[in-house]
Amino acid sequence: MAAVEALQRLVTALGKLPGVGRRSAERMAMRLAVGRRDLIDELLASLAFVQKSVTGCAKCGSPTLVDENPCRLCTSPGREDGLLCVVEEPADIATIERSGGFRGRYHALMGTLSPPKGQGPADLRVQSLVARVREEGISEVVLALNTDVEGDATAAFLEEALRGEPVKVSRLAFGLPAGSGIRYSDPVTLERAFKGRM
Amino acid sequence: MAAVEALQRLVTALGKLPGVGRRSAERMAMRLAVGRRDLIDELLASLAFVQKSVTGCAKCGSPTLVDENPCRLCTSPGREDGLLCVVEEPADIATIERSGGFRGRYHALMGTLSPPKGQGPADLRVQSLVARVREEGISEVVLALNTDVEGDATAAFLEEALRGEPVKVSRLAFGLPAGSGIRYSDPVTLERAFKGRM
Known part of the structure; x- marks a missing residue:
């Protein structure tokens, strides 16, 4: 087994994170394996902590503490x-x-x-x-x-x-975002802003 | 402690990966905490495996197996x-x-x-x-x-x-990349290509 194969599992796992493509995952795995060994420890500890103490709110789906489910927003009076x-x-x-x-x-x-x-x-x-x-x-x-x-x-x-x-x-209403100029708007946004004019 | 604080350590750790900004790190932590619990297990296992079996080559710095150091490229005859x-x-x-x-x-x-x-x-x-x-x-x-x-x-x-x-x-030589057109080249590349003309 070469080192590249040893890294493969990590590349695959990192590639499942949102917004991470194959190239980025490879770069991350490389950096973890050789440049930043300390970061492996930090990730292991923080992942284990989240695994133990955080869960998805049974109502809204947001992260919440395991002993606070449903979450605060869902129970706020x-x-x-x-x-x-x-x-x-x-x-x-x-x-x-x-x-x-x-x-x-x-x-x-x-x-x-x-x-x-x-x-x-x-x-x-x-x-x-x-x-x-x-x-x-x-x-x-x-x-x-x-x-x-x-x-x-x-x-x-x-x-x-x-x-x-x-x-x-x-x-939610479609239209021009606040602080933007007509000249910088794309055609679809402008068309929708005209349609929804108030 | 709110769930957001429980996620903070993980956000900080993920934010240290190359190419990951604060927003991306938050998105990843959220996804791990609520959408993809299975991915936490996968990351924990693959990080622990890399920690145990891979190290940086003493010569070139590439990842290599702990019992294959210097790496294959550095020792190849x-x-x-x-x-x-x-x-x-x-x-x-x-x-x-x-x-x-x-x-x-x-x-x-x-x-x-x-x-x-x-x-x-x-x-x-x-x-x-x-x-x-x-x-x-x-x-x-x-x-x-x-x-x-x-x-x-x-x-x-x-x-x-x-x-x-x-x-x-x-x-390495500066110049036009293979398969590109003059009309798509930026001024700096063109200037360097003229300077280095062969």
Whole structure:
């Protein structure tokens, strides 16, 4: 066995992290194996710690402490209960919270529909979304998905999945981002901004 | 302690991997904590395996098995001994080997001079380079560094460090890459291609 083969398992594992391609994974494995042995220790310790103390919230899907499930956002009394915001990734929740534009509850899908990545409906938290809409008496689901092809396809799929439920399904407004100039806008954004003019 | 704090150590560790910024590290930690628990096991196992079985080659710095040090390339009898190729990262060695353009020995610096990244001469394998030039009777050092600002600065530094040693220091030729068109070339590449015209 050569060293390259010994590194292969690590390259494969690192390549499964979001946003890491084969080349990046190889570079990381190399660096870990020869340049940064200390970082191997640090990763082993922090991964073991997360494995032991953190889990996914049974409601929204965000990371939460194993002895605090459902998470704080899902149990906080100060939030509007009938309003549910659907996001792709748990990280999006923190971004929306910072904006202060939403005071309801959250639900993370853990991805989008993406045939190239081999992600279908079964890989997303759709069943638990429909269950929550029924059980928690949700009156409006706001889809806060990315405005790319995958986000659009996922939004269409969710609208279909929730058809028949007594719930309003909305999507975040399309338009010009704050602080941008007309001259720097792409044609699709401009077309949508004209369509949605207020 | 909130879940975010429990993830912080992992975010910090992941952020030290090459090419991973704060945002990416957060996304990876989130995904590991809630979407891909199985990947935590896989990373733990493969990191522990690399820690146990792989080390940096005492000569070139590439990953090698702990019981195969110096590595196969450094001990292979079929290579030219007086010729030493200096690269930034061990991964560059595989790229050069695939090209078939070089039959000497290698030496990986483990980075470049980069004040923004806090990398100075002490972080690079420069001392061992000078030692090898003396001990192995190297007659020519070929600098196969990237053609960016950091690569240029590192090349200048190495030329200075090797001044006084009875060794020729060369750098890979600058010019047009194979299969490219004049019209797609940037001004710096074109200027260098004119200067180095053959």
